[in-house]
Amino acid sequence: MPPVFPIRRAGAAASPYRRARPAELNFEDLLRPQIEYLYRLAWRFTGSVADAEDLVQDVLIKLFPRTHELLEIERLRPWLARVLYNQYVDSVRQRSRSPIVELVSGAEGEDNPLDALPTAKDGPEENAERTGQRERILRALDRLNPEQRAVVAMHDVEGYSLEELETMLETPLGTLKSRLHRARQRLRALLPMEPFSAGERVKG
Amino acid sequence: MECSEFALRLDDLLDGRLHALGRKSIEEHLGRCPDCRNRHAHALAVLESVRKLTPPAAHPGFIDQALSRATRPVAPAARPKWRPVLGMALAASLVLGVALGVFLATQSEPVQAVALTIDRPETVRLMFNSAKPLKAATVSLVLPENVELVGFNGRRELSWQTDLREGGNLMQLPLVARGVTKQELVASLSHGGSSKMFRLKIEVDNPSRPGM
Numbered sequence A: 001m002p003p004v005f006p007i008r009r010a011g012a013a014a015s016p017y018r019r020a021r022p023a024e025l026n027f028e029d030l031l032r033p034q035i036e037y038l039y040r041l042a043w044r045f046t047g048s049v050a051d052a053e054d055l056v057q058d059v060l061i062k063l064f065p066r067t068h069e070l071l072e073i074e075r076l077r078p079w080l081a082r083v084l085y086n087q088y089v090d091s092v093r094q095r096s097r098s099p100i101v102e103l104v105s106g107a108e109g110e111d112n113p114l115d116a117l118p119t120a121k122d123g124p125e126e127n128a129e130r131t132g133q134r135e136r137i138l139r140a141l142d143r144l145n146p147e148q149r150a151v152v153a154m155h156d157v158e159g160y161s162l163e164e165l166e167t168m169l170e171t172p173l174g175t176l177k178s179r180l181h182r183a184r185q186r187l188r189a190l191l192p193m194e195p196f197s198a199g200e201r202v203k204g
Numbered sequence B: 001m002e003c004s005e006f007a008l009r010l011d012d013l014l015d016g017r018l019h020a021l022g023r024k025s026i027e028e029h030l031g032r033c034p035d036c037r038n039r040h041a042h043a044l045a046v047l048e049s050v051r052k053l054t055p056p057a058a059h060p061g062f063i064d065q066a067l068s069r070a071t072r073p074v075a076p077a078a079r080p081k082w083r084p085v086l087g088m089a090l091a092a093s094l095v096l097g098v099a100l101g102v103f104l105a106t107q108s109e110p111v112q113a114v115a116l117t118i119d120r121p122e123t124v125r126l127m128f129n130s131a132k133p134l135k136a137a138t139v140s141l142v143l144p145e146n147v148e149l150v151g152f153n154g155r156r157e158l159s160w161q162t163d164l165r166e167g168g169n170l171m172q173l174p175l176v177a178r179g180v181t182k183q184e185l186v187a188s189l190s191h192g193g194s195s196k197m198f199r200l201k202i203e204v205d206n207p208s209r210p211g212m
Helices: A027-046 A049-070 A076-097 A125-142 A146-157 A162-169 A173-190 A193-203 B003-014 B020-032 B034-052 B062-071
Strands: A103-106 B094-101 B112-117 B122-130 B134-142 B147-149 B157-164 B167-177 B184-191 B194-205
Touching: A027 A049, A027 A076, A027 A146, A027 B062, A049 A076, A049 B062, A076 A146, A076 A162, A125 A173, A125 B034, A146 A162, A146 A173, A146 B034, A162 A173, A173 B003, A173 B034, A193 B034, B003 B020, B003 B034, B020 B034, B112 B122, B112 B167, B167 B184, B167 B194
Parallel strands: B094 B122, B112 B194
Antiparallel strands: A103 B167, B122 B167, B134 B157, B134 B184, B147 B167, B184 B194
């Protein structure tokens, strides 16, 4: 569980958390240790490696001119998570206003969507079942709206408490609870019991 | 405790946000209500499954390149996007694989079909496997009646110019059916005087139709 943290908003009044890092740290020193985390969170928001990488890239581009502000953030990770969240929500809204048909490409060795389709080479039954279940869960997550998906990712997966998210996302606790409730309800409706109970039986 | 109250407090139970008394009351209810026990087990299983989803690794070299791109003084529009084809297929309603070969041929690909439900957007993804890079290829779409590309309401014909790289190239089509149709979606790819056409049969399911 991530610790409770104070967040200093950009442009906010001076706080005891100012100048938490030496000024000689540069952008790369600050951000490099955070990128894997940001990518992981971005993937949980988007369910797509390409979209997650784009999201992280967009955040880095936005933050670079604000390197001096980053130096003043004591707990950078949750602050970055909020920036990523805002970017994610904005990008989804933008996409829904102007849907994009995009031609994209993958280099050799990268996962290919066609690989996710069942083939004769799927191998052991359990492997196929696992792939199928993963796909079902991802499809269900895709049915959530971006705010619901984000609260599931940040609370249920990354372990931020709702109180932490209230501060991080500047969203009332009641709203977060409601989003989480609806998101979980929707996931349960989309993911019927059978595949999960079967898994439990195997474990037991 | 009634089942309806249990349903209201399920989230608090899952999150360990119940005080001792509330927890005891819920445990007593679970002890005598098999339906709520199942509901609870299902909720735990769904939560666990979501938690266990592990993100695939990022593109090799992603961190270095992302930092480099972020600190490089280029106009945003000129910035190349990270676009490995990955993961998206998991959310796709359909992925059609199309091998373009070394040169684009002129014949059509066989017709494939995709099912849509009225007013429910679905992303159809077409995968083009190109044996070589193609600069400035033109992609054109002709949509059947009652089918829209999300965000382009009322437009039946659209086209874009794009570069195809060697290997897999993914085209995402967020489609929504507004009514039944008997026509096909036609996507064509043209480059250097050659073209290739892909036809997609759209089957529309109307959930409000009697007997469905």
